[in-house]
Amino acid sequence: MSNISLRRIRRTSVGMLCYSALLICTLAACGDAGNKEGAKVLIKFPHVTAPGTPKGRAADRFRDLVHERLGDRVTVEVYPSGQLMNDDDSIDALAFGEVQMIAVSLSKFDRLTKKFQIFDLPFMFQDLSAVERFQESPSGDALLSAMTESGLTGVAFWHNGMKQFSGPEPMTTPDAADGLKFRIMESDVLQAQILQVGGNPQKMAYGEVYQALQTGAVDAQENTWSNIYSSKFYEVQDYITQSNHGYLGYLVLVNTKFWSSIPDDVRAELRSILVETSDWANAQAAEINQDALEKIKASGRTEVVALTPEQIKQWQDIMRPVWDQFEDSIGSDVIAAAQQVPR
Numbered sequence: 001m002s003n004i005s006l007r008r009i010r011r012t013s014v015g016m017l018c019y020s021a022l023l024i025c026t027l028a029a030c031g032d033a034g035n036k037e038g039a040k041v042l043i044k045f046p047h048v049t050a051p052g053t054p055k056g057r058a059a060d061r062f063r064d065l066v067h068e069r070l071g072d073r074v075t076v077e078v079y080p081s082g083q084l085m086n087d088d089d090s091i092d093a094l095a096f097g098e099v100q101m102i103a104v105s106l107s108k109f110d111r112l113t114k115k116f117q118i119f120d121l122p123f124m125f126q127d128l129s130a131v132e133r134f135q136e137s138p139s140g141d142a143l144l145s146a147m148t149e150s151g152l153t154g155v156a157f158w159h160n161g162m163k164q165f166s167g168p169e170p171m172t173t174p175d176a177a178d179g180l181k182f183r184i185m186e187s188d189v190l191q192a193q194i195l196q197v198g199g200n201p202q203k204m205a206y207g208e209v210y211q212a213l214q215t216g217a218v219d220a221q222e223n224t225w226s227n228i229y230s231s232k233f234y235e236v237q238d239y240i241t242q243s244n245h246g247y248l249g250y251l252v253l254v255n256t257k258f259w260s261s262i263p264d265d266v267r268a269e270l271r272s273i274l275v276e277t278s279d280w281a282n283a284q285a286a287e288i289n290q291d292a293l294e295k296i297k298a299s300g301r302t303e304v305v306a307l308t309p310e311q312i313k314q315w316q317d318i319m320r321p322v323w324d325q326f327e328d329s330i331g332s333d334v335i336a337a338a339q340q341v342p343r
Contacts, residue, residue, distance in 0.1 A: 040072065040073060040074070040075065041073065041074040041075070041262055041266060042074075042075050042077070042100065043066075043074065043075070043076045043077070043100040043101050044077050044079070044084075044098075044099040044100055044101070045059055045062075045063070045076055045077065045078045045079065045099065045100070045101045045102070045103075046078075046079040046082075046083070046084035046085055046090050046093075046099055046102065047059055047078075047079070047080055047082075047090075047102065047103050047104075048080075048081065048082040048086060048087055048206050048207065049080065049081065049160075049206075049227065049230065050080060050081055050230040050231070051080045051081070052226075052230055053160065053226045053227060053230050053288070054158065054159060054160045054161065054226055054281055054284065054285045054288050054289075055103055055158055055160060055250055055281075056080050056081075057281060057284065057288070058103070058158050058277055058278070058280075058281035059078045059080065059103060060078060061277050061280060061281065062076065062273060062274065062277045063076040063077075063078050065273045065276065065277060066270065066273055069269060069273065070266065070269055070270075073266060074266060074270070076101075082206070082207045084099075085099075086205050086206070086207060087102075087104045087105060087108050087205070087206070088108065088186065088205070090102045090104060091104060091108065091109075091112075091152075091253075094152065094253060094254075094255050095150075095151060095152065095255065097255060097258065100254065100255065100258055101252065101253070101254050102252070102253050103158055103250040103251070103252045103253075104250060104251060104253065105185055105248065105249075105250055106119040106120070106248075106249055106250065106251055107119070107120050107185040107186065107187035107189075107190060108185065108186055108187075109147065109251070110186070110187060110188055112147050112150050112152070113146045113147050113150075114326075114329035114330055115143055115146045115330060115331065115334060116143065116146070116251070117187070117188070117189045117326050117329060117330045118143075118330050118334050118335060118338055119131075119247050119249060120187050120189035120190055120193075120246065120247075121189060121246075121322060121323055121326065121330075121335075122193050122245050122246055122315075122316075122319040122322055123245055123246075123315070123316045123319060123320075124246075124247070124323070124335075124338055124339075125162075125247050125338070125341075126244075126343050127162065127244070127286075128159050128161065128162065128247075128282075128285055128286055130341055130342075130343060131159065131247050131249065132159070132282060133341045133342060134337065134338050134341045135157045137337060137341065138337075139333070139334055139337035139338075140157075140337070140338075143334075144157075144251075147253075148256060151255060151256045151257060152253050152254075152255065152256060153253065153254055153255075153256045153259055154251050154252065154253055155252050155253070155254055155259075155271070155274055156251075156252040156274045156275070156277070156278045157249055157250070157251060157252070157278065157282075158249060158250045158252060158278060158281055158282065159249050159250075159281070159282045159285035160224045160226060160227065160248040160249055160250065160285060160289075161224035161225060161226055161247075161248060161285055161286070161288075161289040162224065162244040162245075162246070162247060162248075162289070163222045163223055163224055163243070163244070163245060163246040163247065163248050164222065164223065164224070164225065164228070164240055164241060164242055164243050164244065164245075165177070165220065165221075165222050165240070165241045165243050165245070166220060166221055166222075166223070166228065166233060166234070166237040166239065166240040166241070166302070167180055167182075167219055167220030167221075167237060167238070167239060167241075168180070168219055168220070168237070168238050168239070169238065169239055170239045170241060170303070170305040171220075171239070171241040171243070171305075172241065172305060172307060172311050173311055173314055173315075174197045174198075174314055174315055174318045174319075175197075175198070177194070177197040177198060177199045177220070178197065178198035178199065179198060179199070179200070180199050180200065180219040180220045181199070181200045181202055181217075181218045181219045181220065182194045182199045182200065182201050182202060182218065182219070182220045182221060182222070183202050183204045183209050183212060183213070183218040183220070183221040184201045184202065184203055184204070184221075184222065185203070185206075186203050187203075188326075189322065189326055190222075190246075191203070192322050192325055192326070193246075193319060193322050196318060196319055196321065196322055197318060197319070199220070202217075202218050204218070206227075206231075209221060209231065209233065210231055210232060210233060210236065213233060213236040213237060214236045220237075221233065221237075222245070222246065223248065224248050224289055224292075225289040225290070225292040225293040225296065226285075226288050226289050226292045227248070228240065228292065228296065229292035229293075229295055229296055230292070234296045234299060234301050234302040235299075235301050235302075237302055238302060238303065239302060239303050239304075239305055240296070240302055240303070240304050240305065241305045241307065242304060242305065242306050242307060243307060243312070243315060245315060245319070252274065252278075323335065
């Protein structure tokens, strides 16, 4: 069966169970191709953001360090800006051995596990430091193996930043969102979040957002400063509300069979490089987003609106029921662990 056919099966409602079965059954056949002892390892690494974003810089840094330390034993090919495929297709491609590494938004894994919904809960984390403390905790670290039974292994968390709302008017209070069409990622939590404030959520691929905002197919969106700047969303949005209401980060994933087939010494060095890359990239994330914010302000193309503590409290109060809505699927223990992270 062709890869295109497999993807079509995944996208039909009646084919979801078939897709899951095919995913698990096919992994064993695809995972260790081309990685016999002494063979050169090729890692194709697609992603959807621009090279200058936190994820884009991290992917390039990983590639460069691999070249420096492993020479011709490992080649990493990075495909940014959705050149090769979108996020949804990259998960399928990783499962079926077409690519070897991806870094996909944590919101994208609902069909494989609900655990990562913790990162989409509104106002769960105050800032990137709080996110990082949770990810480094035992509960956060355990999430890396949440999809091992599906043949996919997490090897790192990479930050992008905290999310802001943009739209045709300042969203200083939740009632300003009422009736607006919001582009969101493929996430049930984000859908519930927008419904909670009276908005109309529209799930849409990242590469389609600029045109949708430009033409009025959607009115508003949520994203980080770095993404808003690199994708020029600020050019087609009158206002950006500095809400810091959510977190956008990525899970770096490998095919479990492929990863285990790499020679031990090479895999150990790749792990070391991933740790170094992640530390470097995550330390830069806040700086990259702050720089993007300043450039957006300097452009004069949109107005950035700050929220008072009282206004933030209104947003927190109206969105808090979303936590209760997803407590059973995420796990009360995971939510409790995230809440216990020092603020």
